[in-house]
Amino acid sequence: MPMIRVWGRKTSVNVQKVLWTLGELDIPFTRETVGGSFGGNRDADFLRMNPNGLIPVILDGDVTMFESNAIVRYLSARYRAGVLRPEEPHALALAEQWMEWQQTTFYPLVGTIFFQRVRLPENARDSQILDKARGDMRNAIAIADRHLSQHDWFAGEAFSFGDIVMGCLWWRYSGIGEEAGAAPHIAEWFEAVKDRHAFREHVMVPRAASPEDWTRIEKEVG
Numbered sequence: 445m446p447m448i449r450v451w452g453r454k455t456s457v458n459v460q461k462v463l464w465t466l467g468e469l470d471i472p473f474t475r476e477t478v479g480g481s482f483g484g485n486r487d488a489d490f491l492r493m494n495p496n497g498l499i500p501v502i503l504d505g506d507v508t509m510f511e512s513n514a515i516v517r518y519l520s521a522r523y524r525a526g527v528l529r530p531e532e533p534h535a536l537a538l539a540e541q542w543m544e545w546q547q548t549t550f551y552p553l554v555g556t557i558f559f560q561r562v563r564l565p566e567n568a569r570d571s572q573i574l575d576k577a578r579g580d581m582r583n584a585i586a587i588a589d590r591h592l593s594q595h596d597w598f599a600g601e602a603f604s605f606g607d608i609v610m611g612c613l614w615w616r617y618s619g620i621g622e623e624a625g626a627a628p629h630i631a632e633w634f635e636a637v638k639d640r641h642a643f644r645e646h647v648m649v650p651r652a653a654s655p656e657d658w659t660r661i662e663k664e665v666g
């Protein structure tokens with residue numbers, strides 16, 4: 445079997461999803477540090493793999509893929525079936541439902557709050573945009589917390605790729621220093637997430653509090 449190759453920098457949440465999945469599945473891989481200040485994602489060779497110019501990208505034999513959640517699903521279906529992709533239809537439906545929710549509802553809110561609080565220089569921040577995202581985030585967190593009040597994991601009884609995509613986003617969000625509101629069930633779930641070796645290895649990168657911090661950490665982490 446040819447070694448899987450991953451293109452992306454470790455500070456990207458979307459790259460982290462893929463690295464954590466590979467870690468959980470115990471699949472060896474190599475990684476090229478691409479994106480952000482490292483560049484490379486607008487090069488012709490890269491654009492042939494992903495015309496969007498975004499990370500992550502993987503190459504697995506004759507399969508080249510972009511879109512982090514699709515990559516996570518592909519790896520989970522192809523390798524060690526049943527470990528991250530539930531085989532029982534209802535559990536699979538829940539894992540996929542929360543994966544869609546992560547991408548379409550949760551990720552844009554985390555991204556907006558993260559940019560408004562950390563990535564943008566202070567003179568480029570917009571308090572109206574931040575306030576709107578914070579209001580929507582309170583609702584989103586309440587929705588996820590209610591689900592986790594009834595289930596140990598996003599897919600129900602067992603850890604799945606639904607927890608991988610949400611876990612990467614929660615690591616980022618919980619490092620911003622926002623008032624998360626009352627989310628005791630998310631907090632309990634996240635303690636269990638942090639017990640996972642592959643999460644600690646691939647996702648728990650240092651978190652930035654300012655644009656300067658971000659630049660420094662990105663360089664250090666690679």
Ligand SMILES: N[C@@H](CCC(=O)N[C@@H](CS)C(=O)NCC(=O)O)C(=O)O
Nearest residue numbers: 456457458479480498499500511512
């Ligand atoms: N929907 C895509 C989004 C990919 C994306 O936005 N990647 C960001 C990093 S998280 C990126 O490539 N940014 C440009 C860069 O890092 O240079 C996915 O989930 O893979």
